[in-house]
Amino acid sequence: MSEPMNYLDGNAAAGELSTIFAMDVTTAEGQCAHCGAFKRFAEAQLYMQAPGVVARCAVCEHVLLRLVNARPHVFLDARGMTYLRLDM
């Protein structure tokens, strides 16, 4: 292990994301815009020690999503995903 393992999984962001999404995001499947991997959001690598939350692809580690809570605004950058498929 060359680098300290300091990430969690997508699950850990579910509470914060529930303030934005009406549906459960952890079971949603998203495609990485960088490598094309199609994975559950729960499987993403989640970094929480930044000023916001950063989710990275579990396959190529490209940034999938950034969420910054700067009241009274929440900034969501999801351009790292081609799309996100949510279960109705």
Add this chain to the structure above:
Amino acid sequence: MWRVGTVVALHDETMTARTIALEVPDWPGHVAGQHVDVRLTAPDGYSAVRSYSIASAPNSDGRVELTVERLPNGEVSPYLAQELAVGDRLELRGPIGGWFVWRTQQTEPIQLIAGGSGIVPLMAMIRWRAATAGCAPCRLLYSVREPRAVFYRGELQALSDRSNAVSITYAYTRATPKDWPRPPGRIDATLIATGTWPSNLGPTSYVCGPTSFVENATELLIAAGHGRESIRTERFGAIGERK
């Protein structure tokens, strides 16, 4: 949406971990494996949110149990594990997460692998399976520092004595019980071979613990022939003060 739960009981699991039973009047019910966010707000308005797994089986009586391990430099867990008293109120958000869950409709063998307090959401699955007399064969590989660090010890013993409830393999990393056959150490390929379902039975594996533990266990499962898609993980670490 934040709900308010009232502490109705407290129970020490180990020297550093405590189970907090909460009554949440409008609790919508949960699925085994889910977590909640807990929000503490100081008098000056500063608030901190942390995630904790639900230890209790799903039920409809509005009671939720969390087991919280006190982290040495934690901002929230020392309060929850030491100072909280019966009658206190906590703000909760959840239940959260639909991926790291076990549902009774699943009939394939269940392989649970816990590192330390990673046992908490897996205990909800064990309890729920026992309560519903589920027929999915269930094994638990539980890695702990030392014997006295085991959570739910008596209950796990009782369940493993009950035929068909859960079969448990303990792995000690620092100190073992007297005359234990295996020296202290991390989970390795031998323990995976002897303490878990073989891949040809098609189990679904749930691995929960610190990030490095989860990485190690997952790689060992994959090396033992399990497909990555059959392994569900829940990592926690000091940063998220998970569990």
